[in-house]
Amino acid sequence: MLEVMEVSEKVKEPITKIIRSKHELLGQENKKGQIYTDVNDIFYNSEQKPVFFTGSEVIKEAIRRCSVGTSVAYPITPQSEAAALIGELYAEGYLDEYFRGESEFAVMGQCAGASFGGHRVFTTTAGPGTLRAMENFPMWAGSRLPIQVCVTCRGVNSPLSIQPDTLEMHYLLETGMMVWHAETAQDLFDFILKGFIVAEQPDVHVPIATCCDGFFVTHTKDTVNLPDEKMTLTPYDPYRSPVTCMDMESAPIRMMRDPFVMKSNYISYATHASWQQEIKAAVERSRKHTIPLLDGLIDTINIDRKILIVGSGTAVSQSREAIRLLEEEGIEVGLVKIKTIRPFPTEEIREATANAEHIFVPEFNVAGWLAREIKAVLPDNMRVYAGPHVAGGMTMPSEVIRDEIKKVTGKTAVFMSDPMGGLQ
């Protein structure tokens, strides 16, 4: 009897993965009848119910539960549907502001203005749109704006392609933003809500790009477990920002003795350098919030095996099937799924691959940037094989991954030719 009581007492203790919200609206109702709820309770202390939705619909459902102030939209495949669905949420009264901007460059500026003014801000973009918007991203980071942009990756090169391709993520790596890469629609839902919470921590407070592979995630239907739509995140509190909110609610202090833009002296240099170092440090500090919330920056399966696949995004999904195919032939392969590209899980990958003899990095881009990132941090990086790759316009069949692994490790004869003609 006593034992049973102890168990039930334990059940009552809510799970807390990240510092709890102390927002004054916590527990109160918003105008849509949703209850402002702590992120710990939304994910770990309430029931999740399965739905069968497209990725775009999942983005909508995530934003419904994010207490977003402003979202700005612009059409570009494959994010247009998600951006339009957020417009429906606005029409229903879930957001304060939503409009169509005139280009991605302008949209990211409009998002910045809303964030400078104290709103939680969400937008979506893809491929050429990401590149058109690019000048804004380091500005967001340097201005410490915790904006979230969902990047539904697609090809950026000419000739025109709208097919999935993760090349644009490479351009985001040194912008000072956090960059997370969702494998599935479930990841995407979780990352969107959790991304805001991590990005808005006072000791982090940088923007976040939540990336997913266009079409594979945005346009396919998948089973996703969602918390009740009566719950929504507690709002963003702009007065917990490490920099001044631009609303004239605080003293207009003189932020710089001199504008350092034109100065060429040691103080000016040191100011610039320390500011940039602080942005990098802020991204690194996000680990301590992200690790408990995402259950680590990487996921691993059977990493004691000699052959490992290390990947991110839907390349991981294809690798899971490739591993199953290889196991049918008696070849054992383990898997490392990278969830956060920035901060990069250096130590985690080193540890996970410590015993591997072959490390394969399949990627949905021709550059192989993830392989380069991995090679840069691993000892004995001749173990890392950059491939296989596809470069937009096609999926990456699991058989291609299987055959590449067999060819390189010399396990058996090759069944399929390399679609890239051996290009690595």
Place this chain on the structure above:
Amino acid sequence: MSKEKIALCEDLADIMPPEYQELVENATYGKEDRGWKDIGSSKELIEQHSLCAGCPESIAFRYILASLPNPEDTVFVGSTGCTSLVFPHVAVHNIHSLFGNQNAIASGLKRTLKARFPDVEKDVVVLAGDGATVDIGLDMTMQSWFRQEMFTTICFDNELYANTGGQESGLMQKGFVAKMAPKGKAFDKVRLVEIAKEAGCAYATMLTVSKPNRVEEVINNAVHIAREVGPTFVQLYTPCILEIGKQSMEGLDEMKDSEQIGGRFVARSYITDEAQVVVDRLKQEKKERKMAAKKLKKEMAVA
């Protein structure tokens, strides 16, 4: 309005910088009918500036800040250029983000401030040079007017890229020989005031800053109309004396010459009927305040 937001904590007052103490004691936040005449007799909202000696932009900057109807609730959005060298010294919040995106920033900002402070009038004012407004940023400038964004856009028109060393800009006069226009500019000065009118500004005007009274009136009108009616645009000629080969003392003459009949900066304005109602009301209110003050003065003298 009051100075409560900038008030000093008594225990720490003596260690605050003297510039800040002066700001609390002697600035014109909250003063009704504040204007350019406060310059010199009260604490200005520009602490100092790092522009060239005699630069007309620096005096324009001071007139504008002295004329804002509500600086305690005004946020500026700037752009890259000479103006961005002054904003660190200005006692209102200012955003500098990129070159040319100022009207995009202001659009997001104004809407957010409106949503967050539904009962407070928060003015957003864009202040950028002609390169940022007309060349690299024209798309975003015009789109904000199409969308009827409720803020004021001020363009410091010095007819070239001053900060980068005097290159051709869209607002440069035709034929002017400049860097990147070695044979003289090949096309006419862009008619931005007319563009503003056609793009949906409730009030669009162009003038030089030779007459502070006029600048004060225009800025005050523009901010009020942007609150109540729609987007407003003010184009101010602030010649870059350095790049047109003038001396420090010649800025005023340059402006006066250019606004003579036949000059490039003959003052012109477009205003909608709805905006005119606001201007008329402001005039009437000012008149009534003046008369009331006069009456009070008389009564006090009698007493």
